[in-house]
Amino acid sequence: DADVTQTPRNRITKTGKRIMLECSQTKGHDRMYWYRQDPGLGLRLIYYSFDVKDINKGEISDGYSVSRQAQAKFSLSLESAIPNQTALYFCATSDLREEGPDTQYFGPGTRLTVL
Amino acid sequence: RKEVEQDPGPFNVPEGATVAFNCTYSNSASQSFFWYRQDCRKEPKLLMSVYSSGNEDGRFTAQLNRASQYISLLIRDSKLSDSATYLCVVNIVGGSYIPTFGRGTSLIVHP
Numbered sequence: 001d002a003d004v005t006q007t008p009r010n011r012i013t014k015t016g017k018r019i020m021l022e023c024s025q026t027k028g029h030d031r032m033y034w035y036r037q038d039p040g041l042g043l044r045l046i047y048y049s050f051d052v053k054d055i056n057k058g059e060i061s062d063g064y065s066v067s068r069q070a071q072a073k074f075s076l077s078l079e080s081a082i083p084n085q086t087a088l089y090f091c092a093t094s095d096l097r098e099e100g101p102d103t104q105y106f107g108p109g110t111r112l113t114v115l
Numbered sequence: 116r117k118e119v120e121q122d123p124g125p126f127n128v129p130e131g132a133t134v135a136f137n138c139t140y141s142n143s144a145s146q147s148f149f150w151y152r153q154d155c156r157k158e159p160k161l162l163m164s165v166y167s168s169g170n171e172d173g174r175f176t177a178q179l180n181r182a183s184q185y186i187s188l189l190i191r192d193s194k195l196s197d198s199a200t201y202l203c204v205v206n207i208v209g210g211s212y213i214p215t216f217g218r219g220t221s222l223i224v225h226p
Contacts, residue, residue, distance in 0.1 A: 041218060042216045
């Protein structure tokens with residue numbers, strides 16, 4: 001079984017709809033992240049969480065919200081989806097070393113299309 | 116200036132060639148660095164981590180130059196299967212360590 005899972009894997013929705021993307025991990029890591037990837041722009045950080053009680057905005061948090069329901073679960077919501085939120089979304093987890101976050105483990109991604 | 120910069124390429128090389136990519140970073144306090152490989156529409160996967168001056172794993176060598184603030188990835192004896200996008204990640208210090216990705220360098224290895 002995969003260490004980091006994301007659901008759904010693909011989603012097509014309409015402008016204005018509320019969407020939730022879910023992420024679960026079995027790595028036992030405290031740190032979890034949500035990224036979006038657009039062609040030519042690389043991965044951009046939306047939100048991150050260092051533990052269940054900690055939520056932080058990333059580079060592009062506008063239009064998104066998150067919930068860390070448990071150490072293993074981190075959900076991303078689009079309250080009112082818009083077409084420019086069409087992208088590939090990745091969840092990731094990592095442990096922490098003295099030098100900073102260790103290797104990140106990524107889920108398989110959710111391809112979201114907003115019409 | 117973007118915090119982590121990479122040449123997007125594509126680098127188009129024949130099988131067997133040696134190819135090198137650089138990644139520059141702006142925060143001199145960064146202490147850990149990574150190279151990830153990403154195949155089209157797939158999740159990134161760790162290729163190498165760099166915590167000191169460098170790291171080597173088979174045909175792949177990563178080097179860190181703190182004075183000039185860049186890390187490099189060298190691939191020797193390129194294989195067709197090396198074709199992918201290579202992402203540089205730097206843990207940026209800003210109260211806490213935040214992994215920051217470059218936009219990636221595309222490599223195409225042809226027969």
